[in-house]
Amino acid sequence: MEVSYNNSHRPLNATDDELTVYEQCKDMPAVLIWYLVLQFINMFLGIPANLMVLWLIHKNKGDSSTSDIFITHLAILDVFFCLSPPLELANIVFLTSSSSSWYVLRFFYGIKDSSPLFLCCICLDRYMAVVHPITFTELKDRHHRAVLAIVVWLITLAHAVAKCVGNIANFEKVFTVMILASFAFMVFCNISILYVLKQSGPGRDVMHPVKKRAFKMVLIILAIIVFNYSPPVILLPFHRYYSRAVYLCYIHYIAFGLMDFSSSIQPLLYLSKEKLRCCQSGATRLP
Template sequence: MTFGQSQTTIGSPAIMEPLHISSPVLFISPRSINLSLGQQTVYEGCKHMPTAFIWYLSLQAINMFLGLPANIMVLWLILRNKRDASTSDIFFLHLAVVDIIFCVTIPLEVTTLVFLTTSSTWYVLSFVYGIKDSSPIFLSCICLDRYAAVLHPIKFNELKDRQHRAGLVASVWIITLAYATAKCVGTIVDFETFVYSAMLLAVFAFMVFCNISILWALRQSGAGRDEMHPVKKRAFKMVIIILAIIVCHYLPLVALLPFKSYFSPDVHECYVRYFCFGLMDISSSIQPVLYLSKDRLTCHSGLCCKSKQQD
């Protein structure tokens, strides 16, 4: 990202020189397409404070070697067990597709961050980032599905076998592709600051509301009983998992985005961004692992895995 307003070159804290048009600096944040051509890689721009950059690349390596196969496994299990799938599995399936798309582009991202100074690959990466940004929306769909199942069970059972979930998924993909395209084009001023921040804050608030409402309802229904109903117990575990994902992976980003102006440009672009987006991106590994572990998979000879029937 080029900070024309600051008239300084961020890449070298010891020698601050004017930023001339004849020798612009390439400095690209991991979620921005606001750039200009230059001779510096992103790594060179942040080598004076590399801690968060190394943290980010380490988490991306985990996504590559753990998240990608785990998401493929989730995709295979859901497609293989269609008849036994829960009502939320359609959202988990598309969440896995989003994470697979993101994980397969990690080698291109690492190459661009460390070695390349060209801007062409960032259009591809920005489009993929836009798709990845839809993960909280699919999580909110899961929260909505569990909210309806626990707090409005009669209406939920009436709509259980209908196609409204497929329509909701299609709507999310339309929004996702439109958002990713706008992010890729990069012509909207402060697109990330306003559009993404507003979307993330709204989705975060909705998910927290749904999960707290579900937890309260389950706690009330289980009062005075030794054991919770198995269906409600599974719903309780899923809600706890989603709430943990929300707090751990998205709360830092939600909390720090509104305070961008309080950080110096180099601290924000080299440290805060990489730290927050690293936490958000590692959800591509955590989510499928938690999904695979929640059903107590039983494997026979390492060749066949069968999940027990869900609600």
């Protein structure tokens, strides 16, 4: 049976329009159930965590880092995406593949697909701060960062609308190229930063506070890359080599499930970093 794959987080097949996704996977439902549970965990963790991130950035705006503007927009994007699990549950379990509600869900998917672009912006900001500090100092004002954030949102919305429309020829390649390019760019930035920090000074055991903060940000981004974005990078480019059942019921739910969980992982890591910084600041004030 020939299967048509698109970029809507699920393969389409005209003969299965009257079946729900759950019915199509009734013989192998384990990963699908795991995915739905993970999505609801993502909702209950991600929404309050991202709102807390937004509150902390607003509260500490006088002592904010240059990357906070991108972290803010990423948190807003993740809050929006974390609203989708109830609709996704209804679509997967109760509604057929021909239901018009899939258009709405594909818009949510399209928004989330572009979240690596904001992570790339964070990596670029840290890369410039550590690898090219002179240039970074000259560009420290936030005007160009706001412009870059707007450009990313325009790309995100355009991608989400195009994905919502669906059935655009070869549109799945857009996501594949975007996730591979984003992954490669983030890895390059992080490796470059770690290399420079390692070479920061021979015989010095104490890292400069600014570089130490940058190092922590690198670890946060690196954790997100490895845990959340490796599965789609490894699995999705080879989707045409899987059987239809394996792809529908296993591969793409594993890949997107872990990628989508970044909506919770990213703010939780940020909050843990902020808590550590507060503890260190409190310790330095002790007599």
